[in-house]
Amino acid sequence: MTAPPRSAAAAAAARVVDIGELRQSCAACALHALCLPASIDGHDLARLDHLVKRRQPLDRGATLFREGSAHPSLFVVRSGSLKTSVTLPEGDNQILGFHLSGEILGFDGLAGERHQCTAEALERASVCEVPFEQLSRVAAQVPGLQHQLFRVMSREFVREQQHPVMMGRKQALSRLAIFLRNLSERRAATGHDPLELQLSMSRQDMANYLGLVIETISRLFSRLHAQGLVRVERKTVRILDPAALHALAEGGEDENRALA
Amino acid sequence: MTAPPRSAAAAAAARVVDIGELRQSCAACALHALCLPASIDGHDLARLDHLVKRRQPLDRGATLFREGSAHPSLFVVRSGSLKTSVTLPEGDNQILGFHLSGEILGFDGLAGERHQCTAEALERASVCEVPFEQLSRVAAQVPGLQHQLFRVMSREFVREQQHPVMMGRKQALSRLAIFLRNLSERRAATGHDPLELQLSMSRQDMANYLGLVIETISRLFSRLHAQGLVRVERKTVRILDPAALHALAEGGEDENRALA
DNA sequence: GCGCCGGCTTGATCCGGATCAAGTCCGCCT
């Protein structure tokens, strides 16, 4: 992610907020997630603390917002992770995505002034909240911020498109490989070891997200483990052979057979 | 879709652009797709014709934009229909959505200043183009427009989430039923007969979109036809029993067996 | 410690949709 465009004058003073500041300031954390510099168009965004609400940490299973919640907000994950899902008429639900530390959620909910999905913590998680109403007002006065909001929203739009791409794969192993690869890339993006994954979601959640059943997930992990592609230990997965995993993520026709 | 919020003063003069004006003005067409009134915050948006470029009609198979196209734009479909897709590393591609008359596309592509997917006409189609760069500039000066852009973008974000929800269904019949129901709802939204569908895409496109193969699509249509739920005639589908179709879209466990 | 319970793994079987293989239909071009 590159720094957003800004006036030449502001460029000299501006710097993109560093990950190291996440602990210090809630606003800094939000700015980083939005790929924003500390200053834009002459406004010192780091001072916009009043925009950002700190929230009580969420316990595992706690809901951040629900389908139908009014006064939607954007949320930046400071630590832990969450899942978003929608409830289907028959009662069961479909998981739409997982949101890891440093990522953002809540872009549903602007349309009808209400959230359209439910967000729930997968583990103890802390988030900061940016009420969209206020953010929108500030953005109206700061064109650079407005522009960057559109960019980030579009980025999430595109990110979301990976979900149907993955579900379009007919081989279950391909889907899982794509899922693991995505997690790996997101680890890398936040400066972590991309080969060490912490699967904070349950097998059931993974299965739901991938359009499979829990038994299939379990079997696939066993196969990958047996072939030495990954080391699976409870919720910790270490990728041992990224290249092979990458190959499975594509076609995976013959590779699939090879892992009998 | 309700009218967007606006100041009380502007509300009196404003009116949402009528579908009937689509033929007249390209700007009117864009305004309608964005759920915008003709006037907002005192600006007469209908006069913003310079924002909207009229495009040569696209022939069937012509591409509107490609993955990687620079200077991304929003496009409003004035007539005909298009599909958007991404190309996978192995060569085949995944269809992400279909865009019918009156709908909008192009919200990918704001993030990296380039489109992330490819849009292709399914039949002769005319669109009008709103270069995002210019739109963004105007939005920066018209808070009401900016706000509405966020709303519409969020709406598309949520609409896109229906795709994985549909692909999460394990029964192929459920997926097709959901697909047909969505098309039906979109027909209704543009004032057409919701029971008369024009499937401008090929069976292959449908299969790809639904995560199935072409033979399955064909068989499912035959089953639905044999059971009297729909009347299928080439690309024209008439829904004869909306309630039953709706039931199939949900669980569809036993209904599935019933249509042996 | 013990026992319970929920999440996970593993095995056996079944079945729905993919695959392979013929056709059929229709538009289109000459």
Place this chain on the structure above:
DNA sequence: AGGCGGACTTGATCCGGATCAAGCCGGCGC
């Protein structure tokens, strides 16, 4: 008209993942 080609349909078979069923493991409360 004829005939070519692509989109679609239909049938037969196969196979991968769902389902059913039986443990296993680890955590937690008592």
